[in-house]
Amino acid sequence: MKRRSFLKSAAALLPVAGFDPAAFASLPGSDSSTHSQFIGAGQDRLGETHSRGYSSILFKVLPRETSNGLFVIEHMNLVNGGPPLHKHLHQEEYFYLISGEVRFAVGDRRLTLHPGDSILGPRGIPHTFAAVEGKPSRMLISFSPAGKMEEFLRDTAIPNPPVQDAAFFRRFEMELLGPSPFAG
Numbered sequence: 001m002k003r004r005s006f007l008k009s010a011a012a013l014l015p016v017a018g019f020d021p022a023a024f025a026s027l028p029g030s031d032s033s034t035h036s037q038f039i040g041a042g043q044d045r046l047g048e049t050h051s052r053g054y055s056s057i058l059f060k061v062l063p064r065e066t067s068n069g070l071f072v073i074e075h076m077n078l079v080n081g082g083p084p085l086h087k088h089l090h091q092e093e094y095f096y097l098i099s100g101e102v103r104f105a106v107g108d109r110r111l112t113l114h115p116g117d118s119i120l121g122p123r124g125i126p127h128t129f130a131a132v133e134g135k136p137s138r139m140l141i142s143f144s145p146a147g148k149m150e151e152f153l154r155d156t157a158i159p160n161p162p163v164q165d166a167a168f169f170r171r172f173e174m175e176l177l178g179p180s181p182f183a184g
Contacts, residue, residue, distance in 0.1 A: 100131060
């Protein structure tokens, strides 16, 4: 039996054995980075659920599928609220609004995005966002390179997340700069 066929057969048995197949996606010989992956509307890449309290998050492209070059998420049902003002030390963050309205602060700029609008949060530039009250929004966000953003979201998009102070942000190569100018 060829190695690739064996790996596919073994992977099919992982759920039966109680293992998460995603844990083995980056093994040598895995097809995850050489074939395109279809993820349906409203679906997470691994079938998981994540929430930051102000939105549900779907993982669309995982860092391990792009040699850590890209991480893409979708914010669903983004309501009033958003992350604190922060900056990334090593990655750009690109935002594309699908529906609703979202207020952004990027550096000294303040603007409201509408469906089809996008904005780049360059590395080292303070930024944050918040949905316009009463208008649930949907937005794609990509991080390049992916850095530690998947780990950050896994650690914070859970019930009762840890305190997200300056030291916590530093663990994920970000700098916490203060509350969002849209808070309150």
